[in-house]
Amino acid sequence: MEKKTNVFANRNFRLVFFGALVSELGSILYSFAVSFYILEISGNNAFLQGLYLALCGAAMLVLTPVGGVMGDRFNKAKIMYVCDYVKGGIILLGTAVMLLFRSADTHIAVLFALGILGHAVSGVFTPASGALFPHILDGEQLQQANAYVTMKSSLEGILGVILAGILYAALPIYALFVLVGVAYVASGVSEMFISYEHRASEERLTLKLAVKDMGEGIRYLKTKKAILAMIGAILFINFFFAPVTGNFLPYFIKTDLAGAPSYLFDGVLTPELWSSVFSVCIGVSSLAGAAILSARKQAEKCGFATAVKLCAMSAVMIGLAASYFWLVDRGASLNGFLISFSLGCLVTGFLIVSINIPASTVMMRVVDRDKLSKLTSITSIGAQGMIPIASVLAGAILETLGSATLLALCALGFTVTALAMVFNRKVRDI
16 A cells, blocks of 8 residues: 555645645744744743733634634635635734834734734634544545644754744844745645535524534533543643743743853854754654654554653653753753753654644544534643643743742643543543
8 A cells, every 4th residue: 555655645735734834934933033022122021921922822712612613614725724814914914013113012012912813813723724634635644644744843843943043133023024924825825725525514603503513512522531531631731831832941041041151052053043952852853753653554542652651751841840950040050951951852852743643643533524623623722721821820930930940830730640641541542
């Protein structure tokens, strides 16, 4: 069987793949620039950065159920390209406003507005895109397709963050935002040519019907006890992991690293480019993990293996928290922490893909197609639901108790949740 190469022979998959390649590169540029730009123009205000992340997450959370209902009722490809056009348009409009009004307060307000609107649109986009593959691919191609998508994301993580670090230092922020807006529009053009057999719903979508559909999705999920247990665990895992990348890392770069008299490779790497180094480490190991999985047969179950790998990730987080305390907080060796964090990123990247790819593949295989967008939206809500609260709390902890305390709390919470998954018998059924 030629399944190892057949997935790229599918025209629809190529359109999805290369359209996502362009838009995700733009998203990497945007996320990188906004994280550092908010800290730059606000005087390293970690709480303000946390509030931004929280509001963005809340906006996505509120619209995701709507996206789940729409994804099961309307053409998924049309939802995707309309969303990309909207995201590209609002970023270009916001950039024009920032060019006209140059004050820091105005820029912060525009960034908050763009972040909230963009994540709201993503809430509609994600369930549709997450449920598209079973409609355009054969069942045995799903893991290979998911692996290639992860390899793409890993390469973007390697090249995109390097490019983002270079462009952030070399170009005005406005130029970066224009590039991002154009990238989303280009992605929308690609997605317009995706075609598959879609049976339009005869019922007109109303608020009452949307609520009924979401209720149906929740009732369906209750019959899938193992998936329900996994979603519950993911909710808490994200709560304790998101602050490490969303809050701690930019704050560490702007305070500990940028404020140091010297650091490893300071003649070559700016503090912001060290953030790129960490992302490259994750990208390289993710790429290796995805390449391995793309050649493997799909596993029938992955629940217990996922729980064990999460325990391994918790061990990495404990190590990072301890190394920050001794090497940075106690002043032993900033360079030692840069090395240990890079190694931790290498391990984490490999573990993430070895968890995500089998889990998403099993979900696509066991869930009914007409329920998949709603289940994707519910999973997204479970994964993202606590992040806004986590972001605000993490920002407050950074401002009052410092980075060492934040990392210790995240490591502790992650470990407790991972162990709970190991001892949950229902997870073994997935």
